[in-house]
Amino acid sequence: MLDPIIAFFQRVFAAIGRGIGMVVAWFLWPFLAAHGWYRDRSWIIKGPILGVLVLLAIFYGQFIYRTQVWHGFDPAFVQAYKFEERTVPAGTALPGEANRCQDSAIVTVAAALTDQNVNQNSWISSTLLYKLGFFSLDWDNTPFMDNKAAFQRGVNQVVRRTAIQLADNLGRVRGTSGINNDLQSARGNIQFNETTWYFGTNPFGFKTPTPSYYRSAVSSWNSFNTSLSTCESVFDTRSDNLLQLLDGMASDLGNTSDILRRRSEEFNAGWFDTRADDRFWFSYGQLYAQYALLQATRTDFSGVIRDRNLTAIWTEMERQLQAALRIQPAIISNGSEDGWIMPTHLATMGFYILRVRSNMVEAQSILDR
Template sequence: MLDPITAFFQRVFAAIGRGLGLLVAWIAWPFMAAHGWYRDRSWIIRAPIILLLLLLVVCYGWFFWRTQVWYGFDTNMVAKYDFAARPVAAGEAVPGAANTCQNSAIVTVAADLTDMTVNQNAWISSTLLYKLGFFGVDWDHTPFFDNKASFQRGVMQVVRRVSNEAADNLGRVRGTSGINSDLQDARGNMQFDEGTWYFGLDPFGFKTPTPSYYRASINSWRKFNSDLETCKSVFDARADNLIQLLDRLGSDLGNTSDILRRRSEEFNSGWFDTRADDRFWFSYGQLYAQYAILTAARADFRDVVDQRKLGTVWDQMDNQLKGALRVQPAIISNGAEDGWLMPTHLATMGFYVLRVRSNLVDLKNVLDR
């Protein structure tokens, strides 16, 4: 009775074995052919090939290390600042200290986020091997080596937004005084293209790479804070400036939520969606940076927060941000929302993005009353 069944499974496994054998042979054939050609060549030809292969191994090993090892990444990075211990809001005179004003927590965090992104880590988007892609295919269109780059772009999107607000509103008295030159320089440097290497084709020639501009912005922010500490510059911690900052950050999250929604609805291919990981890690980087910036904003605008009794709503937002940052799957899946096999990490991240945006809207509405 069991002989036909046994024979059937034997034929199935034999067919699978033949298929795997053909696949391995197909993959190995170019290497075997290259080996045969290489074996018959002289050392004048063989030596440069060996050196080239060694160079590729070293370069891609270094590329693997730079993209997979993350320095300075800490979901509770705000704890080290102890912003709650600050005696006064940003720009106000520090009690008991002559000619000393409180520096800006927002500017401090913006500088530190940038430092983590381009100094403690390599800025991946403008490195040569990342720009070359995987045999000509953009790394963002593969499931490999793009998570860190997407995270960095999410972080810098928030820092870029803050640089605009600092130059246009926060570093001026009611928008009537001149723009602070340091904040203006920081904003200009943060607008630079994300993917510029030392050499480019459009236009053709040598260039200053992207990280150099971002590093210059760090110096400008720290110069501004140094001047603020000696009361030589201003920080206008008014309610309407906080409203504007919250509104801009909320708008950015709205755009991200729409990107996550469309990707989740139109490309729910589970673990086989090669763009799901960079969508996820961009939004993760955005929330990571917003958590730090918003914690700093609470310290800079402490008088406004206390007067308008925003503490409870702000605590709710902090909890949502902390919850989002705990979602760190090893492999990003973009499955169907009612699927039972492959999870839907994009929908999960989209939920947190919308919750944080809703909290920002609540804060803005309270301030608008």
């Protein structure tokens, strides 16, 4: 009585097996055909082909290593600088030391974040294989190899905004003195295009790659801090400068929150959303950089934060950032907010971004009174 049922399932599984076999055969056929053709050629033809394949294996092996291994990644890396041991705000004369002033923690962290992007790691967005894509498909449109690039761009977005504030406001006296040459140079270099390789077509010719400009920005920031430590430069820690710095950060977070919201609402395909990972890691990079810079800002503007009673708000802001940075899923999912199988990492990240931004807005309102 069960024989017809058993026979039916046997036929079903046999058909499935044949289908899988046909798919595997279709996938392997080009490789088997190429192997057969290659085997019958002379070494005059085999040699160059083998050399090209070895070079491709080396280049792609290096590319995979660069995109998958993250050097220096540590949301708490600022603690190594021991900013809490500083006793005076940035630009202030050090007690008991002649012609010595406190350098800027903000400048130190901006340089460290950029150094991490282009010296401790390769700047992924301007590498040749990243620009070529996956069979001409942009890596950002795939679930592979783009997480580190998105993270680096998120960090760089915050550093760029900070570089503008440093050159236009923080490194000048009430915006009326001349712009510091080092800060001006750093601002120009860090704004350079993120995807330039050694050669390009628009315009056609050889070029200086992106990482070279960013390394120059690091050198300029270090040079500024050296001159600041000998009291040759200025760092203006007024409350309105802190207000503008927070305003820029809050504006960036508002824009990122909107991007995450739209992606979460319009493309909630769970684990199958191929753009969810770079959206997540871009926002993560922003929070990573802002967490570091806010700790530095707390040090540089210690007098203002103490005088305006911002300590509690600042502590809560840093606590929210710490909580967001603990979210490090192996696979990014953009599921429905009421789903129970596929999580919604974008909505979760957006929640923390809004919490941090609300703290920033509250701090701004106190500074603006």
